[in-house]
Amino acid sequence: GAASLLDMILYYESTTHLDISDNGSMGTSCWRALAHLIKQSVRLSRLDVCNVPLVDYPAQSLSKALLTGRLTALHLHNAQLSGVPLYTLSALRSNKALIELHLTDNQLNSYQDALQLGDLLRYNTTLQTLQLSNNEVADALEELCDGLRHQTAGLKVLLLRNNQITAGGMVHLAKALDLGENLLGNEGIQVIREPLMQNTSVLQLGLAKTDITCEAVALAEFLAESHQIEQLDLCHNEVKVGGLMALCLALRINSSLTTLD
Known part of the structure; x- marks a missing residue:
């Protein structure tokens, strides 16, 4: 049913904002149809996939679609992205269309996840807003900030609310754009x-x-x-x-x- 609906959305090309959050039972055919929609649609600009585990095939499918998709805003709140799923979404580094990326409540940590986020900021030059609130980045921010130093004209808003960042972490985040609800x-x-x-x-x-x-x-x-x-x-x-x-x-x-x- 979901795959058929996505095919119809692509056929009529009238949808600019698609929200398929809270649909954790979507199967392979649905994710395949969603990837096809992202790659082919010229109208779709925002996609919300929140409260849905993006692991294994869903993460792989979305990553491939982002290589050529025209999405400008992607909301992936509470999608269990910590670890391998975030690494799988490596297409975000070379994506040239995305302007907003929202990754709140994904338990992103200060180890391998910080490395991936640092690479994202190091290679992506078009992203303007990165939302990382309500994660566990804490004070191990050297990689993330190293990526920030490569941003010359892209990133304008970095949101790190509620990440347990203390004054020690501020040494690395002195040039960050938006820091809230931390132990500053x-x-x-x-x-x-x-x-x-x-x-x-x-x-x-x-x-x-x-x-x-x-x-x-x-x-x-x-x-x-x-x-x-x-x-x-x-x-x-x-x-x-x-x-x-x-x-x-x-x-x-x-x-x-x-x-x-």
């Missing part, structure tokens, strides 16, 4: 302060629930200097009166910020 604290803010001041590409900075108190003053200095920052998230932090006063002064100077949480 005031020490970590000092680590990323200078790189942020020099950065000319950060559009969104998410620092929710990161134990920031008085060092909100350092963020205010960055805000006053930045000409491109658009969104700043400081939710669930005790920035206190001094931090709020500094932020208020910075807002009088900054002309790019549109959202402050």
